[in-house]
Amino acid sequence: MKALLSAGGCGLLFALGLGLGGMTQPEKVLGFLDVAGTWDPSLAMVMMGAVGVHAVLLRLIRRRPAPVLAPRFPAPPSTRVDTALIVGAALFGVGWGLVGYCPGPAFVSVVTGGRDVLLFVLSMLAGMGLFRLWSRANA
Numbered sequence: 770m771k772a773l774l775s776a777g778g779c780g781l782l783f784a785l786g787l788g789l790g791g792m793t794q795p796e797k798v799l800g801f802l803d804v805a806g807t808w809d810p811s812l813a814m815v816m817m818g819a820v821g822v823h824a825v826l827l828r829l830i831r832r833r834p835a836p837v838l839a840p841r842f843p844a845p846p847s848t849r850v851d852t853a854l855i856v857g858a859a860l861f862g863v864g865w866g867l868v869g870y871c872p873g874p875a876f877v878s879v880v881t882g883g884r885d886v887l888l889f890v891l892s893m894l895a896g897m898g899l900f901r902l903w904s905r906a907n908a
Contacts, residue, residue: 771838772838772839775837775838783873784873784876784877786815786819787873787874787877788877790811790815790818791811791815792812792815792874793874793877793878794869795868795869795870795885796869797809797811797812797869798812798865798869798870798871798874799866799869800812801813802866860896864893868885868889870886870889872893875889875890875893876890
């Protein structure tokens with residue numbers, strides 16, 4: 770139960786940060802990608818803030834013998850770069866660039882009930898389901 774509450778708290782903190790930073794607005798992301806037009810650097814500022822906080826906290830957390838809610842720190846599932854990683858990253862980038870949403874801000878924006886964000890999230894979930902079926906069929 771503690772792990773579930775912790776994950777929920779982290780998700781809520783992430784959602785609040787996205788909302789306060791304006792990153793649930795696709796116009797912000799598309800403005801950041803528009804380097805030849807009216808470039809909006811706010812996404813870069815939010816990313817630099819997040820990377821800075823992560824860098825400091827990671828050093829502090831790694832000094833602990835174990836995480837607070839687990840017996841040990843998990844090893845990364847994989848460190849190799851393969852075709853699935855490259856294709857997934859490309860699809861993520863293309864989707865992000867076309868509509869201005871990535872999964873986190875899209876899920877946060879679902880509460881607005883906007884047709885575009887609902888269509889994006891449903892499409893994303895359908896793509897995830899299709900990938901799962903494809904992976905099982907090719908395993």
